[in-house]
Amino acid sequence: MKYKSLTGTRDVLPEEQPYWRYIEKKIIKVTSLFGFVRVDPPIFEETALFARGVGEGTDIVEKEMYTFQDKGKKSITLRPEFTAGFMRLYLQNGLYVRTKPVKLYSVGPIFRYERPQAGRFRQHTQFNVEALGEQDPSVDVEVLSLAHQLYTEIGFKDITFQLNSTGCPQCRPAYIQKLRHYYTKHSEIICPDCQRRLDKNTLRLLDCKVENCQPVKAGAPVIRDHLCLECQDHFSALLHYLDLLDKPYSINHTLVRGLDYYTKTVFEVWAQGIGSQSAMCGGGRYDGLIEQLGGPPTPGIGFGSGIERIIISMQEQDISPEQDAPPRAFLIHAGKEAKNKAIQTAFELRQNGFPALFSFTDRSIKAQLREANKFGAHFAVIIGDQELEQNAAAVKNLKDGTQSLIAFSDLLQFFQNIE
Ligand SMILES: [Zn+2]
Numbered sequence: 145m146k147y148k149s150l151t152g153t154r155d156v157l158p159e160e161q162p163y164w165r166y167i168e169k170k171i172i173k174v175t176s177l178f179g180f181v182r183v184d185p186p187i188f189e190e191t192a193l194f195a196r197g198v199g200e201g202t203d204i205v206e207k208e209m210y211t212f213q214d215k216g217k218k219s220i221t222l223r224p225e226f227t228a229g230f231m232r233l234y235l236q237n238g239l240y241v242r243t244k245p246v247k248l249y250s251v252g253p254i255f256r257y258e259r260p261q262a263g264r265f266r267q268h269t270q271f272n273v274e275a276l277g278e279q280d281p282s283v284d285v286e287v288l289s290l291a292h293q294l295y296t297e298i299g300f301k302d303i304t305f306q307l308n309s310t311g312c313p314q315c316r317p318a319y320i321q322k323l324r325h326y327y328t329k330h331s332e333i334i335c336p337d338c339q340r341r342l343d344k345n346t347l348r349l350l351d352c353k354v355e356n357c358q359p360v361k362a363g364a365p366v367i368r369d370h371l372c373l374e375c376q377d378h379f380s381a382l383l384h385y386l387d388l389l390d391k392p393y394s395i396n397h398t399l400v401r402g403l404d405y406y407t408k409t410v411f412e413v414w415a416q417g418i419g420s421q422s423a424m425c426g427g428g429r430y431d432g433l434i435e436q437l438g439g440p441p442t443p444g445i446g447f448g449s450g451i452e453r454i455i456i457s458m459q460e461q462d463i464s465p466e467q468d469a470p471p472r473a474f475l476i477h478a479g480k481e482a483k484n485k486a487i488q489t490a491f492e493l494r495q496n497g498f499p500a501l502f503s504f505t506d507r508s509i510k511a512q513l514r515e516a517n518k519f520g521a522h523f524a525v526i527i528g529d530q531e532l533e534q535n536a537a538a539v540k541n542l543k544d545g546t547q548s549l550i551a552f553s554d555l556l557q558f559f560q561n562i563e
């Protein structure tokens with residue numbers, strides 16, 4: 145075979161599917177508990193939406209987007225994140241007339257041309273949540289708690305929030321100037337990335353992981369000391385609500401997130417990882433974004449959570465996706481008439497909600513039993529001449545080896561009675 149999947153993409157094989165179904169189930173449960181409804185924006189949009197929405201100068205827009213010209217000579221981009229598309233959907237479909245906040249979620253692939261590394265994919269699947277149209281800090285806690293409950297339901301332990309405020313257009317510019325001024329004094333020691341961030345993406349200086357930059361970062365001015373009154377109040381109210389709900393958090397002054405549009409609250413949700421805490425998801429408030437896209441002033445807050453990342457963490461933590469599948473039957477037959485009966489019985493069981501397979505070939509009973517075990521069947525339903533004569537099947541419990549003769553007319557009942 146000369147074709148291979150592309151770098152940064154992956155196939156999800158049958159063995160991994162239970163994780164996906166498990167997480168989807170939890171997402172459906174938790175979003176409905178919190179009153180979030182699903183929307184599905186298209187996977188591609190016009191490039192300008194993302195350039196404008198995500199922000200020129202961000203790594204995503206500059207280096208990571210899958211942008212191409214379609215046959216109509218229009219510049220198209222595969223969505224590199226959900227939020228901008230959600231905003232477009234919200235405005236275009238007039239969702240703003242609904243009771244606010246409008247609480248939406250989606251699950252689907254996003255595309256970024258990133259350097260491949262463990263747990264990072266160029267196509268990855270994201271669970272995305274947005275609450276639009278209300279700026280009260282109780283909405284922030286709603287979104288944060290949804291994340292908390294989702295990870296708890298999945299089975300993660302020691303979930304905590306990392307919180308920061310990135311201010312607003314009133315207070316942030318002055319802080320950024322201070323930060324730039326401070327970093328300029330240290331410009332010889334900071335890494336080349338930071339030197340670039342100095343002018344273009346100043347807040348992200350706080351995001352640098354390079355060792356040389358750490359002492360500089362540690363002495364940097366702290367944004368919380370520079371927030372305007374409104375931003376201060378918002379942040380304090382959020383902390384108050386988290387205390388009220390007894391949800392643990394730490395304030396992280398260097399948490400800024402990669403996107404330009406965040407205002408006020410930014411956060412990450414951390415869960416227990418191997419040896420240390422690790423970030424499960426991140427997001428924040430973006431009160432200016434919709435206006436930037438040509439809509440009326442509309443506050444919003446949301447987060448995105450990579451499903452692949454959740455699965456890797458589940459595997460690290462030995463959290464197995466529960467499998468409450470009904471008992472599975474495997475029909476085994478010896479002889480032509482028995483095969484007819486086996487096929488009929490398999491279809492009848494399936495129609496009544498029981499997974500059932502049968503052997504397509506006419507191999508020995510022993511070989512078919514091996515097949516049944518491979519399939520992970522709970523019961524082998526064996527039909528031969530002797531059984532046909534008695535209008536019954538020999539039902540063998542493959543888990544404990546017991547066997548009993550069950551009349552064909554009682555078979556369905558037999559499966560219905562099993563816990
Ligand atoms: Zn402010």
Ligand SMILES: [Zn+2]
Pocket residue numbers: 334335336337338352353354357
């Ligand atoms: Zn640096």
